[in-house]
Each structure stands twice: as C-alpha cells, then as structure tokens.
Amino acid sequence: MRVVRYIGKRMLFIGPQLFGIILVSFFLVKLIPGDPAVMMLGPLATEATLTELRNEMGLNLSLVEQFYIYIKNLVLHGDLGRSWQTTRPVTEDLFLRMPATLELITLGLILGLLIGVPLGVGAAYLKRGILAKFSDYYGLLAGALPDFWLALVLIFFFYTILGWVPPPLGRLDFFTIAPPTVTGALLIDSLLDGNWAALGSAAGHLILPVVTLGLISGGPILKMTQSTMDRMLESDYSRYEEMCGLPKSIIIRHALRNSLPSVVTIVSVLYGFLIGGAVLVEIVFSWGGAGQYAVQGVLNADINPVLGFVFFAAVLSLIIYLIVDLIYFAIDPRVRG
Amino acid sequence: MAENSAAGTILNIEGLNVSYPVYETDPVRALRGIDLKVREGEIIGLVGESGSGKTTLARSIMQLISRPGRVDSGRIEYDGRDLATLGEEELRALRGNDIAMVIPNPRTELNPLVTVGMQIANVARYHLSLPRKEAKKMAMAMLEAVQIPDPTRRFKAYPHELSGGMAQRVVMAIALICSPRFIISDDATSGLDVTVQTQVLELLQDLVQQQGASMLFITRDIGITAHYCHQVAIIYAGEIVELASTQNFFDNPQHPYSVMLLSAFSHNPKLRGLWTKVVDAALEGAAESGCYFAARCVRASDKCRAEHPDMREMTDAHSVRCHHPVER
Ligand SMILES: Nc1ncnc2c1ncn2[C@@H]1O[C@H](COP(=O)(O)OP(=O)(O)OP(=O)(O)O)[C@@H](O)[C@H]1O
Ligand SMILES: [Mg+2]
Numbered sequence: 001m002r003v004v005r006y007i008g009k010r011m012l013f014i015g016p017q018l019f020g021i022i023l024v025s026f027f028l029v030k031l032i033p034g035d036p037a038v039m040m041l042g043p044l045a046t047e048a049t050l051t052e053l054r055n056e057m058g059l060n061l062s063l064v065e066q067f068y069i070y071i072k073n074l075v076l077h078g079d080l081g082r083s084w085q086t087t088r089p090v091t092e093d094l095f096l097r098m099p100a101t102l103e104l105i106t107l108g109l110i111l112g113l114l115i116g117v118p119l120g121v122g123a124a125y126l127k128r129g130i131l132a133k134f135s136d137y138y139g140l141l142a143g144a145l146p147d148f149w150l151a152l153v154l155i156f157f158f159y160t161i162l163g164w165v166p167p168p169l170g171r172l173d174f175f176t177i178a179p180p181t182v183t184g185a186l187l188i189d190s191l192l193d194g195n196w197a198a199l200g201s202a203a204g205h206l207i208l209p210v211v212t213l214g215l216i217s218g219g220p221i222l223k224m225t226q227s228t229m230d231r232m233l234e235s236d237y238s239r240y241e242e243m244c245g246l247p248k249s250i251i252i253r254h255a256l257r258n259s260l261p262s263v264v265t266i267v268s269v270l271y272g273f274l275i276g277g278a279v280l281v282e283i284v285f286s287w288g289g290a291g292q293y294a295v296q297g298v299l300n301a302d303i304n305p306v307l308g309f310v311f312f313a314a315v316l317s318l319i320i321y322l323i324v325d326l327i328y329f330a331i332d333p334r335v336r337g
Numbered sequence: 338m339a340e341n342s343a344a345g346t347i348l349n350i351e352g353l354n355v356s357y358p359v360y361e362t363d364p365v366r367a368l369r370g371i372d373l374k375v376r377e378g379e380i381i382g383l384v385g386e387s388g389s390g391k392t393t394l395a396r397s398i399m400q401l402i403s404r405p406g407r408v409d410s411g412r413i414e415y416d417g418r419d420l421a422t423l424g425e426e427e428l429r430a431l432r433g434n435d436i437a438m439v440i441p442n443p444r445t446e447l448n449p450l451v452t453v454g455m456q457i458a459n460v461a462r463y464h465l466s467l468p469r470k471e472a473k474k475m476a477m478a479m480l481e482a483v484q485i486p487d488p489t490r491r492f493k494a495y496p497h498e499l500s501g502g503m504a505q506r507v508v509m510a511i512a513l514i515c516s517p518r519f520i521i522s523d524d525a526t527s528g529l530d531v532t533v534q535t536q537v538l539e540l541l542q543d544l545v546q547q548q549g550a551s552m553l554f555i556t557r558d559i560g561i562t563a564h565y566c567h568q569v570a571i572i573y574a575g576e577i578v579e580l581a582s583t584q585n586f587f588d589n590p591q592h593p594y595s596v597m598l599l600s601a602f603s604h605n606p607k608l609r610g611l612w613t614k615v616v617d618a619a620l621e622g623a624a625e626s627g628c629y630f631a632a633r634c635v636r637a638s639d640k641c642r643a644e645h646p647d648m649r650e651m652t653d654a655h656s657v658r659c660h661h662p663v664e665r
C-alpha cells in the first residue's frame with residue numbers, strides 16, 4: 001500500500017518541520033519591539049516591580065534558554081504559555097477561536113469553489129462568449145479589491161441600507177444563547193444541540209463574511225480552473241474523445257476531472273493563507289477568530305498568542321497538505337501506482 | 338471489386354484544399370486538390386513522408402482539422418452526404434460510430450484517469466444509447482476480440498499500465514466497437530516494434546474485413562501497404578501523385594517519387610531520416626507553378642519546372658501525376 005507508506009513517511013517529517021517553524025518564528029517574534037512588562041503594568045509601574053515581573057516571565061534569561069523552556073513546555077505538557085491579555089492559556093484561547101476562523105474560511109472557500117469552478121469551466125469552454133469576458137473582469141476585480149473594503153461595502157448595502165443581515169458584531173446575536181461547544185463551529189454545534197435559534201443566528205452572521213471571502217477567493221480559483229481547463233480541453237485525449245464522437249458534456253466532465261489536482265492545489269494554498277489572511281475580514285466583522293487574536297498579540301507585545309497562532313496554523317497547513325496529497329492519490333491512478 | 342457505381346462509393350473527396358494560416362507569411366498549403374474515392378469494403382493505403390499532409394487529410398474527413406487549419410475549397414462526401422453541410426450533432430453521431438479513427442499515440446491520447454474498459458464502453462454507450470451495463474459487456478467482448486491478454490484484468494487497467502501494443506489494441510477496440518463503415522488508421526503502428534506491429538496490423542485487417550468496413554490506411558512505410566491494401570495512393574506535398582491498385586503499383590510504380598519511396602523507405606531507417614530532412618528544404622523552394630517534386634526529381638525537365646502536371650490515367654486502375662512517368 002503506497003498510500004500508507006506515504007503517510008507514514010509524511011508523519012516522520014512533521015516533527016522536524018514544526019520544530020523548524022517554531023524556531024524561526026520564535027526568534028522573529030522576539031525581534032518585535034515592545035516590553036510586555038511595561039504593557040502589563042502600565043506607565044506608572046516602578047522599576048522594581050517591572051524587574052520582578054520580567055524575572056517571573058523568564059525575560060531575564062537568554063533567548064536560547066527561553067526557547068528551550070518554550071519547547072519543553074510544548075512537548076511535555078502541550079503548553080503554549082499564557083496570554084497576559086486574556087490571562088488564559090494560549091491553547092485554550094486558540095481552541096476557542098481557531099474553529100471560528102476555520103468555519104469562516106472553510107465556508108468562504110466552498111463559496112469560492114462554487115463561484116470559481118463553474119465560471120472557469122464555462123469561460124474555458126465558451127472562449128469568446130460573454131461568460132469569458134465576465135470571468136476576465138471578475139478575476140481582475142477579485143485580485144484588485146481589498147477584502148476588507150469589499151466587506152465594508154457589503155455591510156453598507158445589506159446591513160445599513162437593506163437591513164437583510166444582522167449587524168457585523170461577532171458570530172451570534174447578543175440575546176442568543178450559544179450551543180455547548182463541541183467542534184467550535186457554531187453551525188455544527190447548534191445543529192448537534194438542536195438549537196434552531198442559534199443555528200439561524202449563526203448562519204445570518206456568517207453570510208456577509210463568507211460572501212466576502214467567497215468573492216475574493218473565487219478569483220484565483222476561477223483563473224486556475226480556466227487555465228487548466230483550457231489546457232485539458234486542448235489536450236490529446238480531449239481531442240481524441242471528440243474524434244470518438246463523445247458528447248460535449250462527457251468531454252468537459254473528463255477534462256474537469258483532469259483539472260481537479262490544480263484546483264485542489266490552489267484551494268489548499270488559499271486555505272493555508274486565509275488562516276491568517278482573513279484577519280481583516282475578522283476585524284471588520286468583530287469575528288473573534290484566531291487571526292484577530294494573533295494581531296492583538298502582536299500589537300500588545302503579547303508573544304505567546306502570536307507563537308501559538310503560528311504553531312496552530314503550521315499544524316493545520318501540514319494537515320491540509322496531507323489531505324491534498326490523499327486527494328491526489330484518489331484522483332490520479334498514476335500517483336497511486 | 339465493384340466498379341464505381343454510386344452505391345459502392347462510401348467516401349468521395351473532390352478537389353480538397355486545406356491550409357494552415359501562418360502569422361505574417363503565406364499559409365502552409367497542407368492539402369492541394371485531393372481527389373480520392375474509397376469503395377465499400379476497400380482498404381486504401383495512403384503513403385507519404387512526414388509533413389506530406391496525411392494526418393490533415395484524416396482530420397479533414399473527421400471534420401476536425403487542428404487549429405488554425407481551414408478548408409479552402411473542395412468537398413468530402415460520406416455515403417452521399419456532403420460532410421461540410423452537417424451540423425455539430427450530426428457530425429458527433431458520425432464520429433466514432435460511422436467513421437472511426439485508429440490513432441498513432443494511444444498512450445498520450447487515451448484519458449489517463451479513466452480505465453480503458455470504461456473508455457471503450459463510453460463510446461458504445463453514447464453512440465448506441467446502451468445502458469451502462471450493456472456497454473460494459475460489449476466493451477469486454479471487444480477487448481477479447483482485439484486479443485488482449487487477460488481482458489478481465491485489462492478492463493480495469495489505466496492507460497499508463499498498458500504496453501504500447503496493448504494500448505494500440507485498446508484504441509482499435511474503441512474504433513471498432515460501433516462497427517463503423519469507414520475506418521481511418523493514422524500511422525497506427527509506427528510506435529511498435531516489428532513483430533507486434535505485424536500482429537496488430539493483421540488483427541486490424543481481419544476485424545475490418547469481418548465487419549465489411551472500408552479503411553483509409555495511412556502509413557509512412559510503403560512496404561506495409563503491399564500486404565494490407567487493395568489500392569495505394571502516394572501523397573507528396575499535399576498532393577496525390579500516384580493512385581493505383583496494389584498489384585499495379587508494385588508491378589510498375591510510375592512516379593519517380595514512388596520509385597524513390599520504394600527503394601529508400603522500405604527497410605532503411607537511416608535513409609528514411611535523411612529523406613525527411615530533404616523534403617522540408619524542397620518544400621520551401623517548391624515553385625507553385627511547376628511540379629512540386631521537380632527540385633528533388635532526377636527526371637525533371639524544364640517542362641516540370643514550368644508546368645504543373647495533371648493526374649493522368651495511364652492504364653486501368655493506375656493514375657499518375659507526372660510529365661515523365663517511369664516506364665517498366
Ligand atoms: N496545427 C497545425 N498548424 C500549422 N501547421 C500545421 C498544423 N498541422 C499540420 N501542419 C502542417 O501541415 C503539413 C502537413 O502536416 P500533417 O500533420 O498532415 O503531415 P503528416 O503527413 O501527417 O506527417 P507525419 O507523417 O509526420 O504525421 C505540415 O507541413 C505541417 O507542418
Ligand atoms: Mg501524421
């Protein structure tokens with residue numbers, strides 16, 4: 001079984017990869033100016049209390065020693081330190097916030113796929129049609145528009161003017177009781193709980209941010225689908241299928257299947273990027289996701305959340321790439337061997 | 338063979354001119370005034386060197402000329418119908434069903450992600466409107482008919498798992514599954530080694546004749562045509578220069594180019610490579626007014642360089658396009 005052997009090999013590398021990522025990000029984050037002790041105690045603190053706090057936090061130790069302690073805590077206790085802003089362990093914070101981000105970007109990318117793939121296929125098939133023109137402009141706009149700006153425009157129209165969606169303030173209405181946390185994704189949790197009020201409210205709050213991310217990520221997905229489909233429809237086997245008199249629908253379906261690896265690749269890249277890259281959208285909608293948490297950390301010299309976020313994002317990216325490889329295995333018999 | 342009663346002719350090409358536009362220069366004229374009749378049940382060999390327009394002719398018949406090629410003039414009639422007047426759907430119903438093509442590079446032209454069994458079955462399924470299961474049964478029978486070893490296993494194989502010879506048989510199965518009346522084999526076995534080539538060709542010939550189909554058999558190897566074809570057509574620079582029954586042709590090849598093909602092409606691959614290089618140079622300088630072959634011809638006279646020869650019927654079932662045909 002090549003798949004099993006392959007996954008095994010992949011697992012072996014995960015440890016060193018994560019170590020490398022933490023190593024680099026640890027020292028980079030330490031370069032960010034700002035003294036957490038001053039931040040925590042405020043401008044009126046005395047030098048003595050500041051020193052005491054620094055010692056308590058281990059800031060008096062050398063960077064290498066600090067790194068050693070950080071890694072030791074992570075490996076032995078799964079401990080990523082505490083955030084002084086929330087005063088809670090970073091792991092707990094992230095387990096609370098990461099699902100919010102993941103729910104958002106997963107749905108956003110699904111929407112992006114629903115927009116990008118059909119448009120890309122259509123544009124590749126009807127080269128000179130209106131659809132191809134539209135796809136061109138759309139790809140251009142999606143690449144040029146900042147996501148937060150699009151978010152603000154959508155809020156202006158659909159909340160301020162039309163009032164179709166709830167205000168952009170978090171994931172639920174204030175008066176809605178949140179379902180007990182199981183996965184952290186509100187849609188799933190409220191379904192599991194049978195809490196329809198929460199389900200409706202969560203869905204309502206998801207609409208605009210998901211549409212924002214969907215419209216933006218639809219651009220690159222469209223471009224990738226279109227260019228790959230172009231190539232596949234011109235390929236030897238598509239022309240052969242045409243020569244065999246197979247219906248257009250079959251030829252397109254087969255070409256799409258051959259294009260899937262590229263589409264999967266672009267989606268995985270976008271996914272990895274959006275874990276942190278959706279932060280502006282999170283901020284606009286006060287989403288309280290992981291990206292926002294990390295940025296708060298950066299701004300307030302709260303290092304542990306930043307490092308914790310990098311660690312979580314790295315693990316997620318590695319998982320995503322593993323899934324991508326498994327999808328390749330499923331699609332292409334040549335890789336399966 | 339039945340003489341050219343209208344009913345007996347399945348394919349009739351008249352004055353076909355096809356060219357490929359080239360940016361900012363004259364277009365490449367790939368086919369120039371092709372006239373060709375194929376009767377029912379007849380296998381006709383089309384021989385010419387690389388670049389002579391063989392594939393272009395095959396694709397013209399399928400109405401699928403590669404971009405940016407276009408038909409400048411002429412007509413192709415299949416079974417009494419002018420193919421140019423048919424719509425996309427009518428053509429689709431013909432391709433793979435009435436007119437089928439056996440392709441030269443099956444391993445790049447088969448879909449890499451679909452099992453070969455399903456690729457065969459798909460053709461039957463859509464042309465014969467069969468349910469999936471029936472189509473698969475038929476594909477299985479076809480795999481047996483093309484004598485693939487271990488057909489049950491091969492049915493589920495992907496193209497990259499097949500040898501060249503097996504892939505060629507799969508392509509034959511795809512071409513033959515709907516019992517087409519006209520088959521085009523474009524250089525179908527050139528990639529195979531000689532023993533496999535012979536097996537595959539013999540099988541193809543058998544199956545074609547069993548089904549009573551006609552075939553346009555395209556090859557660069559003139560020797561092959563002697564065994565498998567009723568008629569031989571020699572194509573040079575997009576023009577048919579000699580057309581004869583196989584018997585007549587090999588008894589008395591009349592065009593200097595045919596003689597050259599016979600002496601050089603048959604068994605020496607080195608010479609073959611050499612010729613191919615020469616032809617490009619010759620084509621470049623080919624005067625539009627004279628005989629296209631004049632620059633390479635040992636018999637060329639001033640007349641050849643000045644005046645384009647017409648096709649002349651020398652004896653029954655033997656025509657040649659030459660001012661100075663070779664006598665016996
Ligand atoms: N898609 C295309 N675009 C431009 N020119 C083309 C195209 N296809 C063929 N040609 C030109 O048309 C001429 C005939 O090509 P064709 O492929 O029909 O030759 P062929 O006899 O099949 O050669 P071979 O034996 O190498 O397959 C050549 O000069 C070739 O360069
Ligand atoms: Mg060819």
